[in-house]
Amino acid sequence: MTSISEFMTSDHRRCDEFFNxxxxxxxxxxxxxxxQGWSEFQQAIEHHFSMEEQVLFPAFEQATGSTAGPTSVMRMEHDQMRQLFAQVGQALGAKDADTLLGASETLMILMQQHNMKEEQILYPMSMRALPDPDNTLNEMQQC
Amino acid sequence: MRTDGLNFDNIPPLSIPYGFFATAPLFGVLAGLVLLFQPQALTARWDPAALALVHLLTLGFAAQIMLGALCQVMPVVSSQPIPLSRTQALLVRGCISLGTVLLSLTFLFPGPILFSLTLAAFVIGFGLFISRLIQALIKIRPAGHTLVSIRLAAFCLLITLIAGVILLWWRSSPQTAPLAPILNTDQHALWGIQGWGLLLVVGVSFQVIPMFHVAPDFPARVQRWLPGALMLSLLLGTVLDGSAAIALMALSKLLVLGYCALASRHLRQRRRKLLDYTVRFWQLALGCIALSMVVNLATLGWPELPNRLPLAELSAILFGFGGLLAVIFGMLQKIVPFLLYLHLQRQCLTQPEKLLTLPNMKQLISTARSKRQWWLHCTALCGLLIALWLPLLTPLAALLLIADFVWLGWTLHQAFALYRQHLN
Known part of the structure; x- marks a missing residue:
């Protein structure tokens, strides 16, 4: 069976593909x-964020008894990315390629270092901390 | 489960990594000036000016950037920042900078006083940094593949520094040297460049090539075994003698060649195909490192060749300037603007209206600037290679080298000025 780590890592790659x-x-x-590519990307990434913000992070916080730990930083980084989505969206509307590619480069790096923290630390840690990781994954997939 | 030791958000203050990045290009300029006024340094490897030139580039430039980058990357890849305060980082930077200048002077004017001062500066600077790095590294469990490379690279740095200190001791004040050199000069250079330098590049590439360029991940087996195999062949090649040592050295060159081929393939398979000078710097670096390995293999197979051709110098320029320095130049084009943006964004979190006016990465360092850097680096590399055969052109190569580092320093300064402008 797929693990939280494998499932979410492959979802990161799916988002990268649309972004690309x-x-x-x-x-x-x-x-x-x-x-079209951008709206597919936005849909994919917002769905990814929901799986984390609505299911995985609360489950992790409950299991570890802390809401001020790594999940709060991950939520903050989601907000930072959302601000860049807005900038890219604006530039897309204005068909301003230079501004868009500058903002998308920034978003790309921000997103990748965020993914790295999740893939290397948070997901493996969640799988150890959660009482029933398979059930949590199930809930995430239904999100 | 304890999560309080996790410091995802604990990115170091900007002054720590940026301080190292901003200081480093000055040493590149100094190296260029040494070459300009002492052109024999390019081909006479035992010349004091040649030793000064090499250490200005490796310690003054490359090591400082690598230390700055490690401060930034450790919390991201491991959630463990290097526990270094602003003042301590300043002390590390000051001591390594001072030590590098003193070391260059010690090569030119060997003597016990300059040597003691150099030693004191390096013991404080590197001692403090390495002890803090080890403190962070031992806390991390389990370690990912990049961290294994960083650990091995840190070990190689330690060996290189200890061996270097003993060699310098023998050179400056042989009557007081406490022990015989543990490595000869060639081995000291090998541990520094192929150990510390290359292992760090290999470890970082496993992360950044797939990450920044949407390329396929390196095979897990390669990530698991390559750093250890490189380290082991280096270690055994050093402690063994005769044909076994030559065979192991050849094996390590072949492993590096294999790595270059694999990394180039991954770069070619990247799905993010936009014009990106960091990619070009990587491609240049992998090509130059591979060529340098071919030169080394030729030297191992035909030991009389270097008597007829300047192969040691050719390999050093290809590996050092075309390889390691190109990776550093390329990575700075991404790391610095990202770092500045990240700090600007964090400072504006409470003022959302300001966020929309922040400069993006390409405004902080434009593609046009990176393009010029790429051409300057390629031109300086060609200049150095041509000057090996036409020594009359060495001053021209030195000027190109200076231009390359001046442009880098200016680019970093301009990016920082834009950051300051938006901060106010």
């Missing part, structure tokens, strides 16, 4: 394609 398609379409001036 949107960014590449912008660099080639294909704005319609970019718009």
């Amino acid at each position: 398609q949107a960014e590449e379409a912008v660099s080639q001036g294909k704005w319609d394609e970019a718009q």
Whole structure:
């Protein structure tokens, strides 16, 4: 059976793929394609955030008895990324490729270092801390 | 489960990594000046100026950047920051900078006083940093593959420094040297460059190539075994003698060649195909490191070759300037703007209206600036390689080297100025 770590890591890669398609379409001036890629990315990543913010993080906080630990930093980083989504969205509306690619580069690095913390530390730690990780994963998949 | 030891948010104050990054290019310029006024340094490897040149680049430039980057990367890959306060980081930076200048002077004017001062500066600077790094590294369990590489690299740095101190002791004040050199000069260089330098590059590449460029992950088996195998072949190649040592050294070169081929393939398979000068710096570095390994293998197979051709110098320029320094230049194009953005964003969290006006990474260091850096680095590399055969051109190569580092320093300064402007 898939673990939380494997499932969420592969979901990160799925989001990267949409992000990539949107960014590449912008660099080639294909704005319609970019718009479609970007909305697919936003849907995918917001779904990913919901699985974490609504199921995984509360379960982790309950199991460890702490809401001020790593999950609060992860939530803050989600908000930081959402601010960059807004900037990219604005630039997409204005068809401003330079601003968009600058903001998307920033978002990409922010997102990747966030993913690295989750994949290397938080997910493995959740699987050890949660009383029934398979059940939590099930709930996340139904989110 | 305890989570209070996790410091996800504990990114070091900007002044710690940025301080190292901003100081380092000055040593590159100093190295260029040494080459400009002492052009024989390029081909006469035992010349005091050549030793000064090499250490200005390796300790003054490369090591300082690597220490700064480690301060930044440790909390991200392990959640364990290096427990170094602002003042301690300043002390480390000051002592390593001073030590590097004193070391260069010790090569030029050997004597017990300069040597003692150099030793004191390095013991404080590196001693403090390495002890704090070890403190962070032993807390981390289980260690990921990048951390294994960082641990092995830190061990190689320690061996290189101890061996270097003993060698310098023998050179400056042989009558007071407490013990015989544990490594000869070639081995000291090998542990520094192929141990500390390369292991760090290998470990970092496992993380950053897939991460920044959306490339496939390196095979788990390679990530697990390569750093250890490199380290082991280096260790056995040092302690054994004769044909066994040569065979192990050849094996380590072949492993590095294999790594370069694999990393290049992963870069080619990246799905993020936008124009990116960090990718170009990586490609240049992997190509140069591979070429340098071919030169080393040729030297192992035909030991009389270096009598006819400047192969040791060729390999050193390819590996050091074309390889390790290119990785550093490329990584700085991403790390620095990200770092500045991250700190700006954190300071604006309470003022959302300010967030929309923050400069993005490409405004902090533009693609045009990175492009110029790439061309300057390639041109300086070509200049150095040509000057090996046409020594008359060495001053020109030195000027190109200076231009490369001045541009880097200026770029970092401009990015920081923009950061300051938005901070107010």
